[in-house]
Amino acid sequence: MLHHRLDGPPDGHPLILGPALGTSLAVWEPQLPALTRRHRVLRFDLPGHGGQRDQGPAPDSVAGLAELVLALADAQGWDAFRYAGISIGGAIGLQLALDHPERVASLALLCSSAHFGPPEPWHARAATVRAEGSGALVPGRREAWFTAGFTDEARAAALLADLAAVDPDRHAACCAALADYDLRHRLPEVTAPTLVLAGRADPATTTAHARELADAIPGASLTELAGAAHLANVERPAAVSAALLAHLSPGDPTDRYAAGLAVRRAVLGDAHVDRALADTTDFTAPFQDLITRYAWGEIWTRPGLSRHIRSCVTLTALVAGGHHRELALHVRAALRNGLTPEEIREVLLQSAVYLGVPAANAAFAAAEAALTDQPPAGE
Incomplete structure (x- = not known):
């Protein structure tokens, strides 16, 4: 034995x-x-x-x-x-x-x-x-x-x-x-x-x-x-x-929050998640539960795409929406998920072709600040 x-x-x-x-x-x-x-x-x-x-x-x-x-x-x-x-x-x-x-x-x-x-x-x-x-x-x-x-x-x-x-x-x-x-x-x-x-x-x-x-x-x-x-x-x-x-534990609802919180920490980092949880109020608690259980516990944990690809998709979506604070956050997350700065640059160049130069211009500024550990504008 x-x-x-x-x-x-x-x-x-x-x-x-x-x-x-x-x-x-x-x-x-x-x-x-x-x-x-x-x-x-x-x-x-x-x-x-x-x-x-x-x-x-x-x-x-x-x-x-x-x-x-x-x-x-x-x-x-x-x-x-x-x-x-x-x-x-x-x-x-x-x-x-x-x-x-x-x-x-x-x-x-x-x-x-x-x-x-x-x-x-x-x-x-x-x-x-x-x-x-x-x-x-x-x-x-x-x-x-x-x-x-x-x-x-x-x-x-x-x-x-x-x-x-x-x-x-x-x-x-x-x-x-x-x-x-x-x-x-x-x-x-x-x-x-x-x-x-x-x-x-x-x-x-x-x-x-x-x-x-x-x-x-x-x-x-x-x-x-x-x-x-x-x-x-x-x-x-x-x-x-x-x-x-x-x-x-795929599909087990009792494990979705735990799995989602673990993935959220792995992708976004403990410091960010700890701040988000510490700032939770009675008013925002249902939203924190929603994004942890659903966005992170249901979607980010699905086997159909690697985290590497999910980061590429997420960066593109955030450029399209003009969500620059979240873009900076997910640039750092993309590094944790295995993307290189050069690959992140290619995602933004691809976005420039399909979403327009003004959107990509702001995205490049936010991403470069994130890659050099500088706070993006307005943060």
């Missing part, structure tokens, strides 16, 4: 969270407050990782690892469960969704892939950890897991310490599992509602991996996060929590 931990209400919706290679179940701690409100969350350690370091042999295939996870679900009496996994944790979920489709109610693949590249680098990594220990990988993983702008050094140090402590033989077995893993030809068979999430600065599983998954899995939605590398859920915790909440 894999080492695991259960959190959340005993009668909550079953949810299994899979870790990345080299991490422990602690990698999911940033999401626990949001996910445990309505879910019974089971986190597990890979063989040789975290609390699993001295327990049992390690399968050398992703299918074998998936069977160990299925045994955890069986032990809980879960006939069906929701699943989210990072990297190899996502690969395990994909394998489960293909081999046991009746068990996986929904699937979220974070910084993962259907094929992690040729086998030779994985065999080389296995040889390194057998010869030098898992700690030999720490310097390179720091750069792969986090962008240069990540400032939570305490969390980074704890995760890298978990990597250094991984049992070398079991670590090598997980590398062998990834060396032989390739589910690209089976992606159209996935029937579970699927969210694919990628960090735009991830050097390990680039956005090309995510797009391959999203393009081939029927009905899958794709979210790309700016300012995030391989452990996107650690680097952009609010954005990942919001995406997961929206994906895990």
Whole structure:
């Protein structure tokens, strides 16, 4: 039995969270407050990782690892469960969704892939950890897991310490599992509602991996996060929590406000949302509830468009309406949603053609002020 931990209400919706290679179940701690409100969350350690370091042999295939996870679900009496996994944790979920489709109610693949590249680098990594220990990988993983702008050094140090402590033989077995893993030809068979999430600065599983998954899995939605590398859920915790909440509870009215508030915070930023909520009065409270539950909880959480595209549409609509204060707000939001300043400029140029030069002239002024952290005129 894999080492695991259960959190959340005993009668909550079953949810299994899979870790990345080299991490422990602690990698999911940033999401626990949001996910445990309505879910019974089971986190597990890979063989040789975290609390699993001295327990049992390690399968050398992703299918074998998936069977160990299925045994955890069986032990809980879960006939069906929701699943989210990072990297190899996502690969395990994909394998489960293909081999046991009746068990996986929904699937979220974070910084993962259907094929992690040729086998030779994985065999080389296995040889390194057998010869030098898992700690030999720490310097390179720091750069792969986090962008240069990540400032939570305490969390980074704890995760890298978990990597250094991984049992070398079991670590090598997980590398062998990834060396032989390739589910690209089976992606159209996935029937579970699927969210694919990628960090735009991830050097390990680039956005090309995510797009391959999203393009081939029927009905899958794709979210790309700016300012995030391989452990996107650690680097952009609010954005990942919001995406997961929206994906895990589609159409559930009891979760619409919570999901909407999480997305609103991820897109607009905590400071803006905190100010809006603090300024709420008895007169404006129904409006705040409306925009949080409906605009953010119903529309922004829909899987049909990525947040990247939704930002483009929103910017254009605000230019058309002449809503310059809101335009400045959503220029900053667009940056959080993965647009570059150059892409924002292209949206405004496109707007100039169809909405007129005067509208675009005012929009460029508001947008440039927002991009340079200056208050737009009248704010």
